[in-house]
Amino acid sequence: MAKKQVSNEHIKFAVLATDVALFTIKEDELYVRVINVNRPPHFVNVPGLPGGLLAPDETAEEAIERLLEDKALMTSPLHLEQLYTFTKIDRDPRGRVVAVAYLALVPWDNLSEKEKTNSNEVKWVRVADAKKLAYDHDEILDVAVKRLRSRISYTTVISRLLPREFTLTELKAAYEAILQTALDKRNFRKKFLKMDVLNPLEKERSGTPWRPAQLYEFKDRKVKEIEVL
Amino acid sequence: MAKKQVSNEHIKFAVLATDVALFTIKEDELYVRVINVNRPPHFVNVPGLPGGLLAPDETAEEAIERLLEDKALMTSPLHLEQLYTFTKIDRDPRGRVVAVAYLALVPWDNLSEKEKTNSNEVKWVRVADAKKLAYDHDEILDVAVKRLRSRISYTTVISRLLPREFTLTELKAAYEAILQTALDKRNFRKKFLKMDVLNPLEKERSGTPWRPAQLYEFKDRKVKEIEVL
DNA sequence: AAAATAGTGTCTATAAGACATTATGTC
């Protein structure tokens, strides 16, 4: 039980920040957007998740859109969902900062050239390579990856990482990139098609030097619950 | 996309609060702890969830323990898990307040007489009767109930609402109180016992004017994942 | 023996998971 005495509750202000774990899938691998953090003496050119402080007249979602634009040059529409709020006292060595962390997803194919680019300031890195991040961002990223794994298993959020039209092989590859396990092709197709969330299109994926595959789209643009995958 | 210009990010302070939806099960019904909110002119003696502002040197969990003791006279150990952070600009009519909401569970049988009592200031009310709460607490309670329903279906959190020793009938009644649906006795027992998370005890529930029932306890005090119920 | 709950089993339908071959397009 906490027994702290606080004299005047009206002076209890806290600095409120938001951080985003923004994912995409590129070449069948899961990538996360990281920026360069340069805040001597604690962080000198180390990678970190994009984030920053909330303005008094912003919701967390609005702040994220602003911060992603400012710090990560991202302006494409995103799928955003709240992840967790980190309240440890010493998570920022500069002082008390509470962070409302978000999970964001974007399809690689929708990005502009600028958004795809890597620079010193901001880059896409494989999730497996995103280590030793500033602040408590290793922990935030870890929570985000776990949440993403869990969410794709009982919702259609995966749709937010894919282009509008995709083949079943591409869909399966996206699951495998996130879950980091191989799935059986026959069982995957059988199960996914039975869920009745996909529309087959009147086209096929062309331009491949082999047999073209049927294209599908999600029937519903909204993320919905599905049977456990 | 947000396009707001903010002159100096170091003055972006926000008031940070925490609110708790504290549940218990009493007489086979789900109850929530509410306090009296009297903050004229906006809220005059209306019910609300216990909560308050974070001190600069507290985590959200510590603040909740302090606030529950101060405002709701609750000192028993609780199961606490973070629910959601509410960041709407106008959720508090007195100004910008961001609330980190928590879900808390406590077994009725563990409570002291003082903790069980209802007064003008603080009381246990049936969840179905907890309406028209102050601030956005209707929304917080709604999210909390949905989360609780979801969590009992794939974890053993229900253990945090039960006394250490309980019968299968009592366990089923707890599920029914939360899910608000009748469960089949035979299927429930079969399924729960197969999960292998319960220990049968060498005792029975005595004092009933009918056939005594076998007592069980959870093998593990920790909340763990189970098959979907 | 009456009352009240405790405790149990079977059947059917559906889902999960293991597993290999044929089909169809490009070059």
Add this chain to the structure above:
DNA sequence: GACATAATGTCTTATAGACACTATTTT
């Protein structure tokens, strides 16, 4: 026709859900 991926089906085992009666204790 060589190559590379697309597409498909069966079998086994496990789980979900519907459903009703007997057992045991108290009074």
